[in-house]
Amino acid sequence: MTKHRRRTYLIKTGLQLRYMGIIISTMLMVAFGVGWITYDTSWSQIANTPDLTLDKLSVIFDSVNNLLLRWIGIFVLVIAALSILVSHKIAGPVYRLEETTKLIASGDLTHRIHLRQGDELRDLQDAFNKMSESLSAMINKDREIIERLVKTSNEIKIKIEGKSLTPDSATQITEELNSIVEELRTITCTFKTEETESEFEKETEDSASLA
Known part of the structure; x- marks a missing residue:
C-alpha cells in the first residue's frame, strides 16, 4: 500500500x-521605485502639458x-550587492563546514x-561541534582500552616467560580481557x-516529503 506523505x-x-x-x-x-519614476516623469508631465501632442x-x-x-x-547593482551580502551569511558557514x-x-x-x-546555520554549527566532540570522546576511550589491552598482553607475556602463570592469575587475566572486549563492543x-531496508525506505520517504 502506497503511503502518501505531505x-x-x-x-x-x-x-x-x-x-x-x-x-x-x-x-x-x-516596484515602488519603478512606479514612482514612471509617475513622476510621465504622468506628471502629461498632466502639466495642456496642449499635449503626439x-x-x-x-x-x-x-x-x-x-x-x-x-x-542602479537597481540591478544594488540588488546584486545585497545578494552578495545576504548570501555570504550562508556561503561563509557552508565553506567553513566543508x-x-x-x-x-x-x-x-x-x-x-x-x-x-550574524551568520546563519548556527544550529548546524552546534550539532556539528557536538558530533566532533562525541567522536573525540569515543576515540579517546578506544585508546584507553588499547592501552589496557597492551598492558594485559605484557603481563601475560611476563608470566608465561617467568612460568608464574597460575590458574588464579589466568582467571584474572581472562576476566580483564573479557571486560576489555565488552567495553569495545559497547x-x-x-x-x-x-x-x-526499512530504514532506507523511511529516509527516502522523509527526503521526498522535504523535496
Whole structure:
C-alpha cells in the first residue's frame, strides 16, 4: 500500500521566513521605485502639458524610457550587492563546514566550527561541534582500552616467560580481557555501518516529503 506523505515546505521556519521577507521587500522596493519614476516623469508631465501632442508625448515617453534604463541599472547593482551580502551569511558557514569536514575526514578531530555573529546555520554549527566532540570522546576511550589491552598482553607475556602463570592469575587475566572486549563492543555497537531496508525506505520517504 502506497503511503502518501505531505510535503513539508517550512522546515527551518525562522530562516525561511527571514529570507522570504528579504525577497519580498526587495521586490516591493523595485516596484515602488519603478512606479514612482514612471509617475513622476510621465504622468506628471502629461498632466502639466495642456496642449499635449503626439510629438510631445513621444518626447515624454523617450525621456521616461531613458530614465527607467538608468534606474534599472542602479537597481540591478544594488540588488546584486545585497545578494552578495545576504548570501555570504550562508556561503561563509557552508565553506567553513566543508573545510572542517575535510579535516575531520582526514583524522583531525580537534577542529571545531566557530561562526561569526550574524551568520546563519548556527544550529548546524552546534550539532556539528557536538558530533566532533562525541567522536573525540569515543576515540579517546578506544585508546584507553588499547592501552589496557597492551598492558594485559605484557603481563601475560611476563608470566608465561617467568612460568608464574597460575590458574588464579589466568582467571584474572581472562576476566580483564573479557571486560576489555565488552567495553569495545559497547563503543562499536553505537555505530551503524549498514542500513536496513526499512530504514532506507523511511529516509527516502522523509527526503521526498522535504523535496
